[in-house]
Amino acid sequence: MGPDRLERRAVISGIGQSQVGRRLYRDPLDLTIDAALEAIADAGLEPADIDGIATYPGNQDVPPGFSGVGVVEVQDALRLELDWFAGGLESPGQLGSVINAIAAVATGLADHVLCFRTVWEASAQGSKGRSSVTMGAGGTGAGYRASGFMQWTLPFGAPSAANWIAMMAQRHFHEFGTTREQLAQIALNGRRNAARNPKAIYRDPMTLDDYLGVRMISTPLCLYDCDVPADGSTAVIVSRADAAADLAHPPARIEAVGAAIHGRPSWDQWDDLTTMALRDAAAMLWSRTDLTPADVDVAELYDGFSFITLCWLEALGFCGHGEGGPFIEGGERIALDGEIPLNTHGGQLSAGRLHGYGFLHEACVQLWDRGGERQVAGGPEVAVVGAGGGPLGGCLLLTRDR
């Protein structure tokens, strides 16, 4: 638990975000450059200072809009001279790329790593069909055959994480009596916070009746339990702590990372479907710090589906396993002025699916008191960020320089 933890040698020195919206029909590299240049400037750096890039998932043959910008496109566009870089899907969720960057700067392989995640799923959906459905590499045309994990689900008409997470939620409902009315609070809280976020996609008020009345997608998950495909890019700069001492503003400190996966890395073979893999990442996070859940001032927890957020709340110890439903009931506890303000920008359910990185961006916004109308009062000093769900999960505990 001492100060020698490797992640303490890394900080987040700057953040940036492109325009965010539905169907912007802008080139994903164009969005990425906007986010990257904003983050570099926010840190008080020049592109020439960037000697590393980390991204998720890199430029891959994946469903339309899920990827499209990799390390090489950004390196070439900005003519960066890199000493270290990494991109790829096989990591502890989207934050795995940031955790890689933390390790790289902490071990001296780079000084300032540009980390980014770019999505253009809304535009891709508009022109090429449903991008949130994972059909696996290679498309689904005539003669297409599924392999890898998808061979076990596609033949049964279960192509979407909506189906897989729904089965995890159903098991939680069964074992612990969790209800749709309770789960609704994740969506309602997100919408309330989104109303105070000018960049959020859906800002109109939502009521419990709206939630209960909307169409089902895959029981027990309804449309409002699923996040909103968006176009946008988010970037953060991970810097070596001693190289960031005199940058533009005090950085966000990395108190602890969580990247563990001990269970079976599978949507249907995971040992306890009511916990998901983020259980192991969260346990690792708390093993690397003296802070406790009671010290956390703001929580930014992945809501690709509402039920994932509930699992993060349990895994991180804000309540016991199985107690997530009663914990969020009524929504007061997780509100902006509650005991643990949650997804203060609106989350992916309302602000848009920036796929993990939006939560990290928002944690820094809150720690740096830049939240405007949605700023949590009292100057939050500790933020937890979790991204990923199902068999993927990574998390960060961030602190503000005092």
Added chain:
Amino acid sequence: MADSKPFRVLPRITEQNEHFWRGGREGELRFLRCQRCGYWIHPPAPVCPECLSKDVAPEATSGRAVVHTYTVNEQPWIPTLDPPYVVAIVELPEQEGLRLTTNIVNCDPYEVRIGMQVRVTFEEYDDVWLPFFEPAGSAGGEGR
């Protein structure tokens, strides 16, 4: 009958998974099993995770299972595969945690419950026999 079948995306058959996807030709739900310690392995892998023996071979299971969890899919993800239909993870009695994802068929989708006893039934698509599960009845003792 073939004309009434909806489109389904089929698995790519390999030497490693053929026993699973074609066992239905003989009416058998087969998994790899360690020939040294008896551990059932799914998805197929060339080594037993319990004892690290590479002596693994397909064996037939009872074809009975319990619904571990499920969802009624109401979204038209797949052309011609009309909702609502039940996607479930079922667990076999042969070994704790021996599970697969499947469809529960031959019943009202909204009648499916966790803990329900089910049994395998196969449907042929091209060169693949998809293992679906149907209610096994409350007696739970009937053969298939």
